[in-house]
Amino acid sequence: MNKQAKLTLVGAGPGDPELITLKGIRALKEADVVLYDALANEELLEYAKNAEKIFVGKRRGMHKFIQEKIQDLIVEHASQGKHVVRLKGGDPFIFGRGSEELKFVVAKGIEIDIVPGVTSAIAAPASFGISLTQRGVNESFRVITGTRSDLKLSEDVEAAANSNVTIVILMGMSKIEKIVNTFIEKGKINIPVAIIENGTKKEERLAVGTIGTILNIVNEKKLSNPAIIVIGETVKESEVLYSQLLIQKGKTR
Numbered sequence: 001m002n003k004q005a006k007l008t009l010v011g012a013g014p015g016d017p018e019l020i021t022l023k024g025i026r027a028l029k030e031a032d033v034v035l036y037d038a039l040a041n042e043e044l045l046e047y048a049k050n051a052e053k054i055f056v057g058k059r060r061g062m063h064k065f066i067q068e069k070i071q072d073l074i075v076e077h078a079s080q081g082k083h084v085v086r087l088k089g090g091d092p093f094i095f096g097r098g099s100e101e102l103k104f105v106v107a108k109g110i111e112i113d114i115v116p117g118v119t120s121a122i123a124a125p126a127s128f129g130i131s132l133t134q135r136g137v138n139e140s141f142r143v144i145t146g147t148r149s150d151l152k153l154s155e156d157v158e159a160a161a162n163s164n165v166t167i168v169i170l171m172g173m174s175k176i177e178k179i180v181n182t183f184i185e186k187g188k189i190n191i192p193v194a195i196i197e198n199g200t201k202k203e204e205r206l207a208v209g210t211i212g213t214i215l216n217i218v219n220e221k222k223l224s225n226p227a228i229i230v231i232g233e234t235v236k237e238s239e240v241l242y243s244q245l246l247i248q249k250g251k252t253r
């Protein structure tokens, strides 16, 4: 048993198992228990040779672990003097409920540590050469969720459609039609759009179009979650890079 009882929240990165940090790997090696999500690449569990591994995500045919149950599990194990690693996809603080879990265990008097991760919001577009900022093209980018916790369309989608910044939408595929319509209502039918499905994983796919064409492309290619939607002129400006990378990766767009 590890001498130090604590929770280390570790960002697993976007999918490619080489996109975890060295510090994340060290935490996994030192773990007594690893609680991991569906988005964390299971290959990473090989680093946690001596740990008990508990899957707490949502998977076909299985119920989603409710948040309270995960928090109870963390406290239960840490209270036994164990080093618990909570492994979450991407960066745990980006739509990952990482801070909720930490606050819960801090309230129980348990020590915490945080290992940031590479978020899919930036890494998935980057892996296809889509640069979220480009000099002379845009001055900022905004990362939003498409779906709120009550499963409704986020009101930030409309605010985003009113602006000229590059928009990166997570958890947006089930709302893609509503998102597209929101942009069309603002007269933005020709704005370039990219969708990166399973970014940085072997099965990654890229689709590129405009607000006006992307729905047909999504249906034709049957694109679904996990996917990142990028909306903005920077997508078009990245064409040379993603075209080259698609050739190198042996993929079509």
Ligand SMILES: C[S@@+](CC[C@H](N)C(=O)[O-])C[C@H]1O[C@@H](n2cnc3c(N)ncnc32)[C@H](O)[C@@H]1O
Pocket (backbone or CB within 6 Å): 014, 015, 039, 088, 089, 090, 091, 092, 093, 094, 095, 096, 118, 119, 120, 121, 124, 169, 170, 171, 172, 196, 197, 198, 199, 200, 201, 225, 226, 227, 228
């Ligand atoms: C609950 S959020 C977690 C985000 C995570 N904390 C991060 O920083 O990447 C889940 C959403 O992230 C996006 N996502 C996560 N991994 C992805 C990947 N490899 N490729 C594309 N989208 C991904 C999808 O939009 C997915 O629905």
